[in-house]
Amino acid sequence: MPDQEREERWRNAGDADPPESAVRRAVEIALSEDLLPLGDLTASLLPAAATGEALFVSRAHGVLAGTACAKEAGRQVGGVKVSFALGDGAPVEPGLVLGAMVGRFRSIVTAERTALNFLGHLSGVATLTSQYVRAVAAVNPDCRVWDTRKTTPGLRALEKAAVRAGGGVNHRGNLSEGVLVKDNHLGKTSITASVRRALDLWPGRMVEVECDLIEQVVEAVEAGATLVLCDNMSPEELRACVAIVRDHPRGQAGAVLVEASGRMNLDTIGDYAAAGPDLISVGALTHSAPALDIGLDLSLHEPHELSQAHEAHE
Numbered sequence: 159m160p161d162q163e164r165e166e167r168w169r170n171a172g173d174a175d176p177p178e179s180a181v182r183r184a185v186e187i188a189l190s191e192d193l194l195p196l197g198d199l200t201a202s203l204l205p206a207a208a209t210g211e212a213l214f215v216s217r218a219h220g221v222l223a224g225t226a227c228a229k230e231a232g233r234q235v236g237g238v239k240v241s242f243a244l245g246d247g248a249p250v251e252p253g254l255v256l257g258a259m260v261g262r263f264r265s266i267v268t269a270e271r272t273a274l275n276f277l278g279h280l281s282g283v284a285t286l287t288s289q290y291v292r293a294v295a296a297v298n299p300d301c302r303v304w305d306t307r308k309t310t311p312g313l314r315a316l317e318k319a320a321v322r323a324g325g326g327v328n329h330r331g332n333l334s335e336g337v338l339v340k341d342n343h344l345g346k347t348s349i350t351a352s353v354r355r356a357l358d359l360w361p362g363r364m365v366e367v368e369c370d371l372i373e374q375v376v377e378a379v380e381a382g383a384t385l386v387l388c389d390n391m392s393p394e395e396l397r398a399c400v401a402i403v404r405d406h407p408r409g410q411a412g413a414v415l416v417e418a419s420g421r422m423n424l425d426t427i428g429d430y431a432a433a434g435p436d437l438i439s440v441g442a443l444t445h446s447a448p449a450l451d452i453g454l455d456l457s458l459h460e461p462h463e464l465s466q467a468h469e470a471h472e
Contacts, residue, residue: 176315176316189234215455218251224316293424302437365384393432
């Protein structure tokens with residue numbers, strides 16, 4: 159892929175940057191796992207004044223994410239500059255040089271694993287997301303793929319940013335961002351009562367109802383839900399629910415969206431997308447994404463040559 163096309167694609171991937179506070183916190187915890195209580199014992203064997211450069215190189219096809227974490231690892235270790243020629247959301251292929259670490263060699267080897275762990279995991283999330291997005295777009299370009307709260311504890315903001323890098327969108331980030339009435343809630347209340355109370359307490363907030371039956375979809379729309387979640391339905395059942403929502407006056411006014419969830423994988427999601435939902439949620443984006451293989455190779459080039467090239471893209 160030509161460099162100009164690659165750069166345009168990742169710049170159009172949307173705002174894939176994670177919150178800086180989340181990056182700092184996650185990297186600090188990761189480094190503490192590696193360095194407490196005595197620091198990097200092996201790195202101390204290297205000459206203190208030795209400097210060098212190492213290159214981040216993709217070993218596989220995928221989508222890049224996690225560059226902010228890699229840079230932060232270098233900043234927190236100190237003595238090393240981490241820069242990237244590409245940003246989160248960029249498509250990559252085997253052998254592509256993504257960025258570089260330049261500085262004290264002790265610092266490079268100390269920050270290496272933390273930087274690669276974040277890059278590999280988050281690029282894996284972005285890569286899997288892009289595969290689902292392509293599968294859905296092939297049959298229903300108006301349908302969006304979004305994530306869930308099935309995230310790694312402590313890494314939610316980073317993983318949701320990686321989903322955006324892969325072309326997906328984010329569901330609620332935590333329990334305070336919206337109302338989602340699920341089957342467990344309905345053991346103590348009803349759909350109608352829950353929706354009406356939510357609209358009274360938090361007007362303007364998303365009020366979503368998980369529905370296992372077509373009758374529940376009808377009740378949720380009538381009660382005023384802004385989003386109905388059709389869970390573990392067949393594509394045929396989903397299509398019937400979409401028709402119910404679209405035919406309702408609130409649905410015709412665009413006041414109700416339809417989400418599909420459950421039974422989703424790369425083989426089945428196309429059938430669900432063809433049924434016409436607005437959104438399809440996929441927990442696997444964050445809980446089952448395989449890491450993208452990215453390595454760090456010692457460079458044979460003079461450090462200043464590649465570091466200047468990378469800084470030009472910063």
